[in-house]
Amino acid sequence: xxxxxxxxxxxxxxxxxxxxxxxxxxxxxxxxxxxxxxxxxxxxxxxxxxxxxxxxxxxxxxxxxxxxxxxxxxxxxxxxxxx
Amino acid sequence: xxxxxxxxxxxxxxxxxxxxxxxxxxxxxxxxxxxxxxxxxxxxxxxxxxxxxxxxxxxxxxxxxxxxxxxxxxxxxxxxxxx
Numbered sequence: 001x002x003x004x005x006x007x008x009x010x011x012x013x014x015x016x017x018x019x020x021x022x023x024x025x026x027x028x029x030x031x032x033x034x035x036x037x038x039x040x041x042x043x044x045x046x047x048x049x050x051x052x053x054x055x056x057x058x059x060x061x062x063x064x065x066x067x068x069x070x071x072x073x074x075x076x077x078x079x080x081x082x083x
Numbered sequence: 084x085x086x087x088x089x090x091x092x093x094x095x096x097x098x099x100x101x102x103x104x105x106x107x108x109x110x111x112x113x114x115x116x117x118x119x120x121x122x123x124x125x126x127x128x129x130x131x132x133x134x135x136x137x138x139x140x141x142x143x144x145x146x147x148x149x150x151x152x153x154x155x156x157x158x159x160x161x162x163x164x165x166x
Contacts, residue, residue, distance in 0.1 A: 026118050026120035026121065027120050027124060028118065029118055030117055030163070032163070033113065033163065034113055035108075035109050036109065037109035037110050038106075038112045041110060052133075080113070080115070080116065080163035080164050080165075
C-alpha cells in the first residue's frame with residue numbers, strides 16, 4: 001500500500017489509535033509498527049463482518065481495498081515506540 | 084496481572100508471537116507493548132468464541148482468567164521495538 005495515501009486516510013483513525021499509532025484508550029490497540037498483512041486481515045474482517053466491534057465495524061465498512069492497503073502500509077511504517 | 088507468571092505461561096505463544104513479542108509471521112500480530120486491557124479483551128474473545136481464528140482459538144481455550152491477566156501484563160511490559 002501507499003504510506004502517504006494511508007496517512008491522509010488516517011485522520012479519522014487517529015482519534016482512537018493516536019496520530020502516531022499509539023492509542024490513548026486502553027481498550028483500543030496500538031497500531032504503530034504492527035504487521036502490515038495482519039492489519040489488512042483485521043480491517044477486512046471488520047469490514048466484512050467476520051470480526052465485530054461496535055465502534056470499529058462502522059469505521060471499516062466504507063473502506064475500499066486500496067484504503068485498507070494504504071492504511072496498513074501507513075501504520076506498519078510507524079515507529080512502534082510512537083516516536 | 085503478574086508479568087513473571089505471564090512470561091512463564093508464554094512459552095507456547097512465543098512460537099508465533101516471538102519471544103520478544105515481535106511476530107516472525109506477517110499474518111500474526113506483534114504483541115510487545117500492546118495495551119494490556121486490549122490484550123485481555125482479545126484473549127477472552129478468542130477463548131469465549133466471540134472472535135474466531137483457526138490457530139488462535141484453540142490456544143486461548145484452556146486459559147484461565149489469571150493466565151490471561153498475566154499474559155496481558157507480560158506482553159504489555161515488553162519493549163514495543165522488541166529490544
